[in-house]
Amino acid sequence: MNIELVLFGAFALLTLLSAGTVIFARSPINSAMALVSTFFFLAGIYVLLWAHTIAVMQVLVYAGAIMVLFLFVIMLLNLGESPTRGKPTLARIAGGAATVGLFAVLAIILLKIPAEPATLSLEAQASFGTIATMGEVIFTRWLLPFEAVSLLLLVAMVGAVVVAKSRI
Amino acid sequence: MVPITYYLLLAAALFCMGMFGVLVRRNALVIFMCVELMLNAANLTFVAFARMRGDDLGHVSAFFVIAVAAAEAAIGLAIVIAVFRSRGSVLVEDIRTMKH
Numbered sequence: 001m002n003i004e005l006v007l008f009g010a011f012a013l014l015t016l017l018s019a020g021t022v023i024f025a026r027s028p029i030n031s032a033m034a035l036v037s038t039f040f041f042l043a044g045i046y047v048l049l050w051a052h053t054i055a056v057m058q059v060l061v062y063a064g065a066i067m068v069l070f071l072f073v074i075m076l077l078n079l080g081e082s083p084t085r086g087k088p089t090l091a092r093i094a095g096g097a098a099t100v101g102l103f104a105v106l107a108i109i110l111l112k113i114p115a116e117p118a119t120l121s122l123e124a125q126a127s128f129g130t131i132a133t134m135g136e137v138i139f140t141r142w143l144l145p146f147e148a149v150s151l152l153l154l155v156a157m158v159g160a161v162v163v164a165k166s167r168i
Numbered sequence: 169m170v171p172i173t174y175y176l177l178l179a180a181a182l183f184c185m186g187m188f189g190v191l192v193r194r195n196a197l198v199i200f201m202c203v204e205l206m207l208n209a210a211n212l213t214f215v216a217f218a219r220m221r222g223d224d225l226g227h228v229s230a231f232f233v234i235a236v237a238a239a240e241a242a243i244g245l246a247i248v249i250a251v252f253r254s255r256g257s258v259l260v261e262d263i264r265t266m267k268h
Contacts, residue, residue, distance in 0.1 A: 002169075002170075004169065005170055008170045008174060008175075012174070012178045015178065015182065016178075016181060016182070019182055019185045019186070020185065022185075022189065022198075022201055022202065022205060023185060023188060023189040023193065023198075023202065028195055028197050028198055031197075031198050031201055032201065035201050035204065035205070038205070038208070039208070042208055042211075042212065045175070045178070045212065046212075046215055048170065049175065049215050049216060049218075049219045050219060051215045051219070051226075051227055051230070053227060053231075054215055054227055054230050054234075057231065058211075061234050061238060062204075062208075062234065062237070065238065066204070066237065066241045069241055069242065069245060070197070070201065070241070070245070073197065073245045073248065074197060076249070077248075077249070077252050079195070079258065091191070091192070094191075095188055095191030095192045096188065096192075098191065099184045099185075099187055099191070100184075102183075102187065103180055103181060103184040106180040106183075106184070107177060107180060110173060110176040110177055110180060111173060113173065115171035115172050115173040116169075116220070117169060117170075117171075117172055117220055117222075118220060118221055118222030118223075119222075120222050124222065128222070128224070129218075129224065129227055134224060134227055134228065134231070137224050137225070137228055138228055138231070142228055145232060149232060149235045149236070152236065152239050153235065153238065155239075156238075156239035156242045156243050157242060159243055159246070160242040160243055160246035161246075163243070163246040163247055163249075163250050164246040164249045164250055166253065
C-alpha cells in the first residue's frame with residue numbers, strides 16, 4: 001500500500017468533512033472553527049504536492065490572520081444560532097441540484113486530463129516549491145503584479161477602516 | 169505517486185461545496201467563509217497543475233490568490249459590520265434595499 005496515497009486519502013476525507021461542517025454548522029463560530037481545520041488539512045495536501053511555501057502561507061495567512069479576523073467579527077457582532085434549519089425549500093433544492101450538476105460536469109472534464117505528475121531531476125526536485133525559487137520567480141518575472149498586490153492590500157486596509165468607522 | 173486527477177477532483181468537490189453554501193446559507197459571515205472555501209479550491213487546482221507541469225508558476229498564482237483573499241476578507245467583514253450597525257442583522261434576506 002502506497003503511503004502517499006494513504007496520506008492523500010486521509011487528508012482529502014478530513015478536508016471534505018470539515019468543509020461539510022462549515023456549510024451545515026448552526027452557529028457561525030462552529031463554521032469558523034471547521035474552516036480553520038479545513039485550512040490545516042489543505043496545507044497537508046499542499047505538502048504532498050511539494051508546495052511547501054504555499055503550505056506554510058496557508059497556515060500563517062489563512063488559518064492565522066484571516067480566520068482571526070473572522071472570529072473577531074463574529075464575537076464582536078455576538079450572533080446567535082441561525083433561526084431555522086433543515087427545511088428543504090425550493091431555493092435549497094435548486095441549489096443542491098445546481099451543485100451536483102456542476103460537479104458532474106467538472107468531473108467529466110477533469111477525468112479527460114492526463115494524470116501523471118511531472119518527473120523532475122534531483123536538482124529540480126530539491127528546488128521545486130521552495131521559498132528561494134518562489135522569491136526568485138516573483139521578484140524577477142512577477143515584480144509588477146507583486147507591487148500591485150501590495151498596493152491592493154494598502155487600499156483594502158484603508159477602505160476597511162473607512163467603511164467600518166461609524167462617523168467619518 | 170498519487171494521480172493529479174485525484175487532487176483536481178478534490179478541488180472540484182471543495183468548490184462545489186463552497187458554491188452550495190453560498191447559494192443556501194443566509195448568514196453573510198457564513199457566505200464569506202464559503203467564498204474562502206471556493207478560493208481554496210482554486211488554489212488547490214493551481215498547485216496541482218504546477219506539480220503536473222513541474223513548473224513554479226502555479227505556486228505564484230496561489231500566492232496572489234491568498235493575498236487577494238486577505239484583502240477581500242478585510243473589506244467584506246468591514247461591510248458586514250457597517251450593515252449590522254445600520255440594520256441590526258447579518259441575514260442576507262434582511263438586506264434587500266437594492267433588489268428593486
